[in-house]
Amino acid sequence: MKKVLIITYYWPPSGGGGVMRWLKMSKYLPGLGWKPIIYTPENPDASVVDESLAKEIHPETEIVKTPIWEPYEIFRKLTRKKKGEKFKAGYISEASSGDWKSKLSVFIRGNFLIPDPRKFWIKPSIRFLSKYLEENPVDLIVSTGPPHSMHLIALELKKKFDTPWIADFRDPWTDIDFYNKLRLTKWADKIHRNLELEVLEKADHVVTVSPNCANDLTKVPGKRVEVINNGFDxxxxxxxxxxxxxxxxxxxxxxxxxxxxxxxxxxxxxxxxxxxxxxxxxxxxxxxxxxxxxxxxxxxxxxxxxxxxxxxxxxxxxxxxxxxxxxxxxxxxxxxxxxxxxxxxxxxxxxxxxxxxxxxxxxxxxxxxxxxxxxxxxxxxxxxxxxxxxxxxxxxxxxxxxxxxxxxxxxxxxxxxxxxxxxxxxxxx
Structure with missing residues (x-):
């Protein structure tokens, strides 16, 4: 079998829509001659948990995990949420029109946690996966975002190993619906856009979920963005x-x-x-x-x-x-x-x-x-x-x-x- 390393933040027992695309895709890859190797956080701060999804993992899938530190407890204190309380989907839209503490949390999120609050996992992951890939070469790397920190991990691995890399955008980056609510400075907006463009340039292929998203991501002259829809199992x-x-x-x-x-x-x-x-x-x-x-x-x-x-x-x-x-x-x-x-x-x-x-x-x-x-x-x-x-x-x-x-x-x-x-x-x- 050929091997594909899939870098994803969302994986069981996390639940919700973000898990399904690569949980289900990886389920059918072994039958097509590809062994999936999932790289995912050991302790993610998931908004939804669904233990039942573990049954969906193909038995030939290899799962590699490392710890992640995320600043969500700080955000909880700032926004007066209880310890361990889950952040709902769409939190940014809600907080951007909330009280001054909520607005401050959004400002911090957009301007200092670039591209997202999982940024602190980027460097440890590059170190870990560099060593892993030296000992366990793969034929393909896939990064799936959001969170778009996953793409930045793959970007550095591409520079080191020159393994073919596909960047999968389940949702846009600077064109996502809440981007204009992040209270960005011109400096932060420029960093987001430059990082996005570097990913789009350096990835061997870029895929996304719809034709309109593909048009929005076509920012590199001559580079086509392919559509691989989501689906049902x-x-x-x-x-x-x-x-x-x-x-x-x-x-x-x-x-x-x-x-x-x-x-x-x-x-x-x-x-x-x-x-x-x-x-x-x-x-x-x-x-x-x-x-x-x-x-x-x-x-x-x-x-x-x-x-x-x-x-x-x-x-x-x-x-x-x-x-x-x-x-x-x-x-x-x-x-x-x-x-x-x-x-x-x-x-x-x-x-x-x-x-x-x-x-x-x-x-x-x-x-x-x-x-x-x-x-x-x-x-x-x-x-x-x-x-x-x-x-x-x-x-x-x-x-x-x-x-x-x-x-x-x-x-x-x-x-x-x-x-x-x-x-x-x-x-x-």
Whole structure:
């Protein structure tokens, strides 16, 4: 077997979307002739933990860990959080408009922790991996970010070993939705952009998750950025037989931050509930996972408190089982400058469940194109209240008739197995 070193911050028992891309990709690499070697922190400060994901690791995977020091306890003291309290996804957006201590924490994060709070793991990792690679050569190095500190580790290894290196951008760096909220000085902004450009220049290949993200990352003349989508693992859906809810349930799974709060949805649901007693009685809004307080507040302000069901983060397969029974699957996109390129990993799992998807975001986006291509659901603009009302009325009518379903097609191209093959074809080409 050939060997690939994958440098990733997110790995089980950490949970959430950041883990899935390379946990699932590595699962199918041995069948394609590649042995995955995972380099990851021994003690990460993960926002979500999912012990069940350890079962997903392929038995031929080698896992190498070293300790990491992160400044999060300092941040907790500064922002008056309890010791060990988890930082929610979207913390920067929330803190950037908070009190002066929260704003100070964001300023420190953006201007002194470059590129991110995991920067203190860069030098120890370079030392450790330099020695490791001298004794255990590999055929390929992959770094996946964010956190983009992972790319800076690979950058230095590339200079020492000249091993082929692929930089994988699961999310952008200077084009990410919260970048303009980091309260950056001109000096810090220049450092971020220079480091990003060096990674893009020195990596042998750059891959990302959507066409719009690829366009944003095409900053080096003549250098192409390849798209390897996220996807779904068919094995996760074996035996997942659940009958649809008897209620008109609209379910979201995963982190639900302030920037994703779909005001048009809550306003429209509130209006429909006020107009139609049956709609009010049947409606259930289920939010599974970390949810920002602003989302709950919006729901309650629209008279939907009694329709809301909140659940803590669930192990991955239990979460899928909950989703499988939902009448509608909610996919809100961050209302941010890069919204057209955002393709949430959960979208592909929603598609595999073959329940109607209600997506909220730009209708000329990558996610809207995939939903149309696969006939998996509807995409509604951030402020399109009439379009939202029409879709919800149609979904509710079909629900009452027992006909709410989708005839999706071409979904299998987004299976993790097929995407792993696409990745290896890129490598071997």
């Amino acid at each position: 068919p094995e996760d859906f074996e035996g997942l037989a659940t009958s649809p809810d008897e209620q008109f349930s609209i379910t979201h799974f995963g982190a639900f931050n302030r920037d994703r709060n779909p005001a048009v949805l809550w306003k429209t649901l509130g209006a429909l509930a006020a107009e139609n007693h049956d709609f009010k009685e049947k409606l259930r809004i289920r939010l599974i996972g970390q949810t920002d307080d602003s989302v709950i507040q919006s729901i309650e302000e629209n008279g939907l408190k009694d329709n809301l069901i909140q659940m803590d983060h669930l192990p991955h397969k239990k979460g899928l089982a909950e989703l499988a029974g939902s009448q509608v699957l909610l996919l809100p996109i961050n209302d941010a400058p890069n919204a057209r390129g955002i393709l949430p990993g959960k979208m592909y799992e929603y598609m595999a469940l073959r329940r109607p998807i209600l997506a909220i975001g730009p209708t000329d986006s990558d996610f809207a194109q995939i939903l149309a291509e696969t006939n998996a659901g509807a995409a509604i603009g951030f402020n399109d209240s009439s379009g939202m009302k029409a879709v919800l009325n149609n979904y509710f009518m079909l629900f009452r008739e027992g006909k709410l379903q989708v005839q999706s097609a071409s979904v299998d191209k987004y299976s993790r197995k097929n995407l792993a093959q696409k990745f290896i074809s890129l490598v071997e080409k």
